[in-house]
Amino acid sequence: MQWNRSLCEEPDVGGWNSLHFAALLGLKEVVSDMLGWKKSLAYLPAGSENDRTTAINIAAGAGKVDVLHELLNHCPDCWEMLDSNGRNALHEAILYSQENVVSYLLKSRKWDKLIEDPDNDGNTPLHLLASSNFWGYVPLELKDHPRAKKMSYNKENKTPFDVAMLNQMDQQKIIFNQAKERDINIKGILSAAQMQLVVATLLVTVTFAACFTLPRGFESDVNSPNKGMAVLIKKASFRAFIITDAIAFACSTGAIFNYFYMATNPRPMSYPDLDYLWSLSKVGARSQLVAMSAVVNAFVTGMYATLAHLLGLAVTVCAIGCISFIMYVWAVLSQNAGYV
Structure with missing residues (x-):
């Protein structure tokens, strides 16, 4: 990275650059070095146009709190970034059941707006929480947060309570x-x-x-x-x-x-x-x-x-008696070959 830093900006065939992979893997020092060189890396999208995400969403979904801290420390406004589904970092953390990320994002009042932001389907983080099996593991700060709109409606005209009941x-x-x-x-x-x-x-x-x-x-x-x-x-x-x-x-x-x-x-x-x-x-x-x-x-x-003194008859009777083996083997082989 020291000898050719411009490689950090180069995406692969999937649209991911070095910062995106570092965020996914939780490489805190690498992320810090990259952002120290160029803060704008945090704002570059990952993926294709129809399946776009962000570095902060990647870190949130992977449960990498240290990387989240570095991203928000270098780029304080990157928490506002959304993926192609209109989801923010809190959406992503709940979607992937990352309790540590949820707790981290709820510690500061600076990011309170994340709680009430709807995605493209009108679902707030509380809607996603209600539709998951993550309810019992989420801190009470989210469920009882004053900005958590428990009566907000998504595009299906359902509140988080409605979604929770349907999920149950x-x-x-x-x-x-x-x-x-x-x-x-x-x-x-x-x-x-x-x-x-x-x-x-x-x-x-x-x-x-x-x-x-x-x-x-x-x-x-x-x-x-x-x-x-x-x-x-x-x-x-x-x-x-x-x-x-x-x-x-x-x-x-x-x-x-x-x-x-x-x-x-x-x-x-x-x-x-x-x-x-x-x-x-x-x-x-x-x-x-x-x-x-x-x-x-x-x-x-x-x-x-019994028939040993009549060898021909004995062999014939023995051969007839073994027909059942042949029939069984044929049935098994035919079933395995898909003929039966």
Whole structure:
């Protein structure tokens, strides 16, 4: 800046110069040096003709009180500058919920006029305050200021009180709609869980029964040392059948316990509970997916153990049993590709 100060005045493609960026970033010393060299920099607009702002509005919106102090110290009348929407620094501070800037601007009576100035839509800072969620954080100096025109009308013929009431009604409407949407989502999740519970119960029944109706049955020879044991116990395919059947049973019962807990959970249903229910539902669904996959594997390995002496038939039956996997993968891929 020392070797080519004229660069401070050069705007970029967006119409902002060095002072505007320094104000945005809160670079107090840089702003002070620039204004010490040339005070007129504070009066140069930023942005385009239809979206114009000022250095003081930029600092106010960014909450940079130190920069505001430097701007007003070097250029005491720059507080009167407006952006393309007719908004002053106090408008901007309220618009971006900058409590520290509001407090600073209200400390001096020199800037009292900021409180009553309307923008292009006729909204005073009090109108903007009423339409925001910033009301509880703004100092009482603004709400109770003698120059705060509480009965001033904007171009929609509304006072700050009217705007505040409409904003409150809008907030209540949003809360009501969110609660309604939450209830619909909860009902949908619980309804889906009921249907999945039926499937999980059937899987438990089937896998439990399969443990006592093993392929080829049990050894019945009274003279055999393996009496009462499974006939095919030494075959790897049969052992795979037993393991996959156990996996299916465990995952199915896990899903049932999961859905049972969802149905009996006494907590009030809020948004965190909705996320919690959705997580439980996903855990149950994934458990069922593992269980169904294990059932298919149990069928394939059980049939192979039974038909191992007829290799062609065994392979054919196993291939047919795996069709369900192919159908599931096709459905998932089609949905991801947008075909379903």
